[in-house]
Amino acid sequence: MTNNQISGLIQASIAVKQQLLTDETVHQTIITCVEAITKCFQLGGKVLFCGNGGSAADAQHLAAEFSGRFYKNRKALPAEALHCNTSYLTAVANDYSYDVIYARLVEGTANNGDVLVGFSTSGNSTNIIKAMEAARNQGVITVGFTGATGGAMKELSDYLFNVPSTDTPRIQESHILIGHIICQLVEANLFP
């Protein structure tokens, strides 16, 4: 790999973020999504996160910003990533299907007014789609983080962040940027 190739990859990541910088629709969606998550926590609700592969890591990372801390020393906020219990995951994938691992947890643990955040760069991972469908059936607010098309998640997301790229790692790099912004603004709202 040459220096030029490395610069090209960094430039590609910046180019996606450059589009987010000037996209008023994205900014407005961040503002309304932050309001919804803030209200969810204020009313005693919780925020659940799910994704596959690198997006599972994003789910776990952002859940910990709420349940642990972001910038402030403050009380814990109820947030979980749905892939963290390997006994549950291996049993349900083995006995039922990998497609239902997240939907089943949403059915079992989510309540009206909670928030489900689903990450899928394609927008078409079946286990995320089924989790979003389960959420919709239960009055759970849905937030979708996807790539440019939104895939099937487009129609299932109350708040959609369809990052303008079709390149999985570049999409993920912007997902974590938007996720961090949301965590910071929610924390600032709740703990001024």
Ligand SMILES: O=C(CO)[C@@H](O)[C@H](O)[C@H](O)[C@H](O)COP(=O)(O)O
């Ligand atoms: O992190 C990466 C690629 O950057 C991979 O692990 C990636 O997340 C996996 O291939 C996922 O299974 C892709 O699924 P999705 O984003 O289409 O839902």
Ligand SMILES: [Zn+2]
């Ligand atoms: Zn990755």
